Amino acid sequence: MSVIAESAIFTNDRLARRNAVLLALAQAIGGASASIVIATGPLVGYMMLTDDKALATLPVSAMVLGTAFGTLPAGMIMRRYGRRFGFMGAALIGVLGGFLASYAVFRDVFSLFVFACALSGFAGAFVQQYRFAAADTATDAFKPKAISWVLAGGVLAGVVGPQTVIATKDFFDPILFAGTYLAQAGLSLIALALLVFLQIPKPPRPKSSDARGRPLTQIIRQPRFLVSAACGICSYALMSLVMTATPLAMIGCGFTETDAALGIQWHVLAMFGPSFFTGNLIARFGKERIVSIGLALLAGCSIVALMGIELAHFWGALILLGLGWNFGFIGATAMLTDTYRPEERNMVQAANDFLVFGFVAAASFSSGALLNAFGWSTVNWLVFPFVVLCLGLLGWLLRHERKAALAV
Template identity: 50%
Template sequence: MTAGAQQQQLARRNVGLLMAAQALGGASPPIIISLGGLVGQMLASRPDLATLPVSLYNLGLALSTIPAALLMRRLGRRAAYVAGALLACVAGLVAWSGIVQGSFATFCAGTALAGFYGACVQSYRFAASDAVAPPQRPAAISRIMLGGLAAAVIGPQVVIWTRDAWPTAPFAGSFLGQTALALLALPLLLQLRMPPPQAEAAADAAARPLGVIARDPRFAVAVVAGVVSYGLMAFIMTAAPMAMVGCGHTVGEAALGIQWHVLAMFAPSFFTGRLIARFGKVAVTAAGLLLIAASGLLALAGLELLHFWGSLVLLGVGWNFGFIGATALVTEVYTPAERAKVQALNDFLVFGTVALASFGSGRLLNTAGWDTINTAMLPLIAAVLLALAWQGRRRAAAT
């Protein structure tokens, strides 16, 4: 077998392992998101603090993006990913302990600790794209997102089957399930064979300063599209379970709504890569933002179960197109010597915004209501669509 064929085989193997690890690691956020606000309502001293556990998870993820990137650069991706899974085991136990003891602060500490694992899981898509040739990157990113299909089933089903497993502490068993999922991911991550970090470090002299890259209009538009796609999705998804329960729907119906939403987030990955190859990254990203706008309009149409579920499904598909398209746009901006710091900056900006969005969603839901949340996102989407149209014209002129 030639060296090129061996390299392609190794790349396929790594992408397959990362896809399976995504299925397990991606199941943790649905547990935290679907239950975080409900446990917060049960334990918090004030109603406006109910979404704090979810917000702290997103904040922990955002703050962990740069340390995780530095750890990957120093020790390699495999070591960093294994460390993330081990910390997720601890995080699940801490969250479980907080519920059993009735301690809101301890529960919040557990969800915040889970953020480091979330940062590692989010970087799986970049690890896959770095393993293949540039024309294959959108397809590799889509394959990693396919692991989310299993996560969309695993996470909510863990909630449904384990929420009453601890009779004296509702929902505590679900966070033990979170620990079990991280343990199952460890053997997969230990089998990864990624390039040693020294191979990237040797190219540091050729890398541009991060400030120069950040001022590149291509980077700015890609980051803004990713920020808005992911930020709006997190904003709506954090508030949706509480809004559903507040409108008379059951906890199980809220969890199933999140399950349909997460399925819709990842199911299009079967063909998103092909759509990008056919229509281009800018067009697919714009289509995603239009679908997110459509989800808001459907949510404004009524408060029946089908309005909530339909809105969450459109939101998920829109996120898939918008976020995968924006990620693919980011991969055009950096060289191999620059990718670690550019990927870290991109994820810090995206997930920092997600954290801010989730901090504000609970307060806005209590003060302004569900309709206001869905109305407020429409002007943001319009602004990003204009930026993408400008970027599309620039690309066409360059071609």
């Protein structure tokens, strides 16, 4: 690519807007796979397991762990072959994961079902890169909006996923959810068709050692990187901790699978619905302030959950949980974009997502065990100390950067 053509990409947001719309649509379809596993994985696990029901959340944990393991390969593949190649290959893996999960449900093979969920999670590692891909061809002014546009595609995913569960859970009655995972494979095929039209130029090959960017260790030592990564980890991990336990807690309190699926629907809508204006809020009030509001909303989720076990408490907590994730995670993602140069983007984004989803996997895996051993209240009480920690880190960062600015 010529220097003139590359410069035109970053001074004209027309291509960036087109890519953001395509990625938002792909997010709407590809993101639905995650909500399907979240809504049904613990229930399928609970039905398959005969002894240790604490492992019922293992399918969701496997999905998140698959995402964690997929982050570094995603960065390397897309750095070498481009975004579209990586995204389309991941969509094919998503198709395979859906087919294997459906077969596992038919055959009642828990280990195969867990593996299939891990494959879906691996494909999800590439889906997580959609938000960064949307910013690749955007100007600095449009980057927060591009990120929020892509995540706004999750609004549709919040409807598509749970409604797919409700519509297909009895398709092969009496084998519950077998049809749901067959439908999941179909959704991945649709996402693949959308990604064919994506146009993101590969990063130019470095002509010198300086053009390759700084060492990763130097980048991650930046205070802004450390705080943005910590806030991203806590926003996502705390959301995963509470969300993964919620369907099982609802069933344990006498609610139905449909009640749980609808609760996840409201949760995912709350996760992605604010994305239509989160970018504008970040531009107006600042990244750090939006992250702080997100963390406060996560604490509010636990407060509502601790107030009772009626349906309104579960759904209200899930809505606040989604809102908190949106503000906290999008704000932290926007903070992260301040820490790297264009030639460093794939390496830093992959490292950040590896950290985030490694902790999210641990939170998801521990969720079922905590719920089974200590109860629903304990799961929610664990949110508060991490929220306080992240708020303290944000305050420290602001003071540190203010002192650095005065020193200059």
